Amino acid sequence: MTVGEWVRNTSVYRSVIRHGIAPTNRNRSLIIFENLFLHVHPVKVREKTLRFTHTFWLGGITLATTIILVATGILLMFYYHPSVPQAYRDMKELQYVVDNGVFLRNLHRWAAHLMVFSAFLHMLRVFYHRAYRPPRQFNWVVGVVLLLLTLLLSYTGYLLPWDQLAFWGVSVGTNMAKQAPLVGERVRFFLLGGNIVSENALLRFYVLHCVVLPVALLLLISVHIWRVRKDGGVQGPPDDERRTP
Amino acid sequence: MPELEGMFGPEVEEETPTRRDFFTQIGVGACAVAAVASGIVTLDYLEPKVLFEPPTTYVAGSPLDFAPGVVVPNQEKKAFVIGGANGIYALSAVCTHLGCITRYKSDESAIACPCHGSRFDLEGNVTHGPAPRPLPWLDVSQDANGNLVVDTGIVIAHGKVFRP
Amino acid sequence: MTTPIEIIDSEDPLANPWRVALVRPDGRPAVHETDERYVMTFPHLILREIIMFQIVVIALSLAAILFNAPLESIANPVETPNPAKAPWYFLGLQELLHYFPPVVAGVVLPGLVGICLVVIPYWRVNLEGAPLWATPSRWKAPTIAASVILLSILFVAFRCWPIVIPTVIIGVAMFAASWARAGSRWQWLWGVTLPEWIMTWFVVIAVVLTVIGTFFRGPGWMWVWPWMDAPRG
Structure with a gap:
């Protein structure tokens, strides 16, 4: 009996994972629907949808980057103070003092870029495969909101290092909001907590970036993935209905 | 049915x-x-009720320092004080396009924005680029010592120069 | 006790979705059967998901080891860097700001794009999936030609060549598609639908603007060639 088999036969393990370990289809089904996270999947999937060209895994890559971003983001928060000029000093500390600090910051940054990129490509894939058509209309709208949230998350995170890049990127961006008729000026004032990009703005962006937007994103991702299942599962390219001349 | x-x-x-x-x-x-x-x-x-933002006024110096053609930028307060042919006036250095800080190019006697390429002449008029409006003219006054005081918070009519 | 299902014929199920069939409470809706092959989610899908996740983690870790995230000097509200660039995914927007008044480039155009994206699945033309030239119509060619020419003139008026050129190219390609012959290597062009043409137009413009904003803009937002040293301004 191997160690793994012994562990899986203990009463503690069996209290957590109830199904047996024999490789039967019944146990394989139980793996899926006795697990809170896996049961967004059906027990069986259409073989066609496993093909790479059906999804290019773009939605999955976006979700994977989200998981990486949450993990690295929480770790970075342990060393970050949203205040001026401590925020910038924390960047230097992460870079030169904290073990693996620079690795985590880099990982967070590049994962954020990849998330924007793959979310955009995912949208294009869904469009060109016409997977937005009924009954998936609402899920398309959820997806557009998710893309918007992704951009906002990336943008609010852009200010947090409080370097020149961050400050002027956000100054230019929030001045764009000012151009909106009637409400633009007020929106900018509320967003920045003042008339200029200052410590208030840093704190507001921090709260948005670390609490408000991630919670909204995770909730909507849940809706999005659940709707994929409810609307009939992953859909690849449409059956060829194009007529030739 | x-x-x-x-x-x-x-x-x-x-x-x-x-x-x-x-x-x-x-x-x-x-x-x-x-x-x-x-x-x-x-x-x-x-909505923030109290803002700890820097004061809008500053002392630009004696009126005698501003002979026609003199341009003195103030980086911190984001303004230019300029000696014109008819008198002294102050221009906001904040680009009317998206709020970047413009710079004075002495070799071209023009004001240029680094962000999107807007250019202004020394009276603040747009000569090139995406800026939608001329640079605002700012209030200039004299304090008790006779020094020029610029208030970046007060915009005055375009062309209203200050004569000490 | 079964009563036969009463079927009401309809010419167009999209126009009259409630008229397709009437399912009586005592009847049973027939389920559309397929001969598709199904596989167990575990292990076939779950293992692929795990591998995908691992590839993403490894690729990003390599990137994080090899390339440092940019960090410039501390924020200085009185010193605008030259050029001041937003993150890459907003550089298309920043490039637009170079051509249009801020209220157009910053509010109107992004707002239109957002609204268009949201309403895609609620527009009938997007649901039909018929190739552009499949249904002959007297008005189709003149309308498309007029739209392309009007849009081109509008963008020429703003000197916005990065939009004019893709507009003209897509416009020409739309008409070229109507002559694509069956069996030729351009046959796929014929099958492109109107919404796909429009989306392709949007994507090409977004990519062109983003690439220009990222690589071809230097100090003062002047045009630079990325392989040459940018003059310091």
Whole structure:
């Protein structure tokens, strides 16, 4: 009996994972629907949808980057103070003092870029495969909101290092909001907590970036993935209905 | 669709509202009022009441320093004080396009924005690029010592120069 | 006790979705059967998901080891860097700001794009999936030609060549598609639907603007060639 088999036969393990370990289809089904996270999947999937060209895994890559971003983001928060000029000093500390600090910051940054990129490509894939058509209309709208949230998350995170890049990127961006008729000026004032990009703005962006937007994103991702299942599962390219001349 | 009539049970007749309907409406209405009110209160909470932003006025120096053609930028207060042919005036250095800080190019005697390539002449008029409006003219006054005081918070009419 | 299902014929199920069939409470809706092959989610899908996740983690870790995230000097509100660039995914927007008044480039155009994206699945033309030239119509060619020419003139008026050129190219390609012959290597062009043409137009413009904003803009937002040293301004 191997160690793994012994562990899986203990009463503690069996209290957590109830199904047996024999490789039967019944146990394989139980793996899926006795697990809170896996049961967004059906027990069986259409073989066609496993093909790479059906999804290019773009939605999955976006979700994977989200998981990486949450993990690295929480770790970075342990060393970050949203205040001026401590925020910038924390960047230097992460870079030169904290073990693996620079690795985590880099990982967070590049994962954020990849998330924007793959979310955009995912949208294009869904469009060109016409997977937005009924009954998936609402899920398309959820997806557009998710893309918007992704951009906002990336943008609010852009200010947090409080370097020149961050400050002027956000100054230019929030001045764009000012151009909106009637409400633009007020929106900018509320967003920045003042008339200029200052410590208030840093704190507001921090709260948005670390609490408000991630919670909204995770909730909507849940809706999005659940709707994929409810609307009939992953859909690849449409059956060829194009007529030739 | 006559064939559907009676299929799903008898039609419900229009009735006068019952006491239950009335209380349901009162309840839903109260929830809506509470939701709107808490939204307004939250928005009010989020509006900063005191701002610790730097003061808008600064002393630019003696009027004698500003002979025609002299341009003195103040980086910190984001303004230019310029000696013109008819008198002294102050220009905001904040680009009217998207709020970047413009710079004075002495070799071209022009003001240029680094962000999107807007250019202004020394009176603040747009000569090139995406800026939609000329640079605002700022209030210039004299304090008790005779020094020029610029208030970046007060915009005055274009072309209104200060004569000491 | 079964009563036969009453089917009401309809010419166009999209126009009259409630008229397709009437399912009586005592009848049973027939389920559309397929002969597709199904596989167990575990292990076939779950293992692929795990591998995908691992590839993403490894690729990003390599990137994080090899390339440092940019960090410039501490924020200085009085010193605008030259050029001041937003993150790459907003550089298309920043490039637009170079051509249009801020209210157009910053509010109107992004707002239109957002609204268009949201309403895609609620527009009938997007649901039909018929190739552009499949249904002959007297008005189609003149309308498309007029739209392309009007849009081109509008963008020429703003000197916005990065939009004019893709507009003209897509416009020409739309008409070229109507002559694509069956059996030729351009046959796929014929099958492109109107919404796909429009989306392709949007994507090409977004990519062109983003690439220009990222690589071809230097100090003062002047045009620079990325392989040459940018003059310091």
